[in-house]
Amino acid sequence: MAHRVGMEVSLAVSEAVQMARAEAIAAYPITPQTHIVEHLSSVVANGELEAEFVNVESEHSAISTCIGMSATGARTYTATSSQGLALMNEILFIASALRLPIVMTVANRALSGPLSIWNDHGDIMAARDIGWIQIFVENGQEAFDHSVMAFKIAENHEVLLPTIINLDGFILSHVVEAMEFPDQELVDKFLPPYHPRYCLDPAKPVTMGAFAMPEVYTEVKMAHQTALTNSYEHILKVWKEWGDLTGRHYQPVEKYKTEGAKTLLLTMGCLSEVAEVAVDEMREAGMDVGLLRLRMWRPFPFADLRNAVAGAKLLIVCDRALSLGGAAPPVLAEVRSALYAMRGRPQTASFVIGLGGRDVAPDAFKAIVAQAQEEAQQKPTQEYHIFGVRG
């Protein structure tokens, strides 16, 4: 029987990794991710999780060690944030190119500078093109569920891609809240032991991490791209299986009160539930406003997005990161590309919100909708707004 628990979300992620029976962990502590690996190191030290926990001197070494451990066929996990993710950067591309199903939690935090330990999505957006599957969660329950599901997705022999679960630093990672944990038997049945397709084995030598001549590099990248695009259907299968077992179903683009909505907000991560509260209030006031919650970031769910916006006149994309000097903040850029060839596509408006830990309450979304609706009648004067910025 599933049981209800109250727990800090970071610790719930650790519990999920423990229930998933991770066999190899290498990590370096960085705020706000630290509690996750701190807890894992203690359960490994206490003998509650039979795994190798490798203490390393940097995130660069953490992900490098994970690559080595995953290559031997071990179920491998790590977690990081912000500067840690940035320090991993060159190795992140190698992990995915080697098709190693490492699972990583990113407790999203702003990048320096100025130094900020608080939440935004700048860290993961700077690692957007690393070739990993990337999922966003909104609350503790989702953080738990997706931490378990990520292993099953990543390790599928048709997928074999490392997977990141993004959870907002502090505003999610450090909150004590209620969640439901499944029994270990359910997780074991759902997630059998990892059987690698290829692994480092002296009895059966293979080469991993070879260099590629110009004759094959393009083909290898094409294969990677195809694998990431095709992972979509396997992700959905895993989510459905989990949904059937637990009653908690997930979709690449989730709709909230979108029936008849002429104006749609689009959010990711913790912004989504806050925006739901605002949508409830706007609906009560008679406004035809709905919400799209973008859960799957890589592979990008183009068709789902186009279906979800059909009928809307105005789509307001809320980014929690900037693309300095670029055409648009990261989510908007993706969304506009997805909609470009669509007939009858909605007009888009763009707001960057909640950078570096700036608090976002439901009223912010009401103000954003009011401003976007007013400006939709006028000729656009700027590509995007930074909501609430002074000066």
Add this chain to the structure above:
Amino acid sequence: MIEIRFHGRGGQGAVTSVELLALAAINEGKFAQGFPSFGPERRGAPVLAFCRVDDRHIRLRCKISKPDVVVVLDPSLIRIQNPPADLKEGGIIVLNTPKTPAEVRREYGFKHTLALVDANKVAREVLGVPIVNTTMMGALIRATGVVKLESVEPPLKERFGPLAVKNFNALKAAFEQTVIEERRS
């Protein structure tokens, strides 16, 4: 939904209080959040901690800016932070003070309902140290009934182990000794 904001100083245990409260509420089958004002820990600096309790899943991921209740662990913070400045109409101020309601109203001009307890004295007597976070939870529970007294015991045991008994006794003593005076119109 009830929204409670703790005002304390780094090291006084405000964060522990909101976490224990949230766990107690969750044990009762309710939904709750307990979280700190995020940032680096600084002993002695004014800090906030937040607790929401509701009968359904809580979707807010922001600070509490219009609390139903403020709990002030350290009365020296009143002049610095003015904790009840954004308290809801009909809200409650739970204050650690040896003073009477009349004295507190005269000194600070508070109009809201007051729940007062000399938590420093209770904590010194029962715990042997003037750490008032668990003690002040007794005053909060007396003033609001946000959770049952006994619901706090399991999370206290989990958090404090052998020290849980003393903390629970301090909490109960504060519950008994809290003086409540309704708001002045």
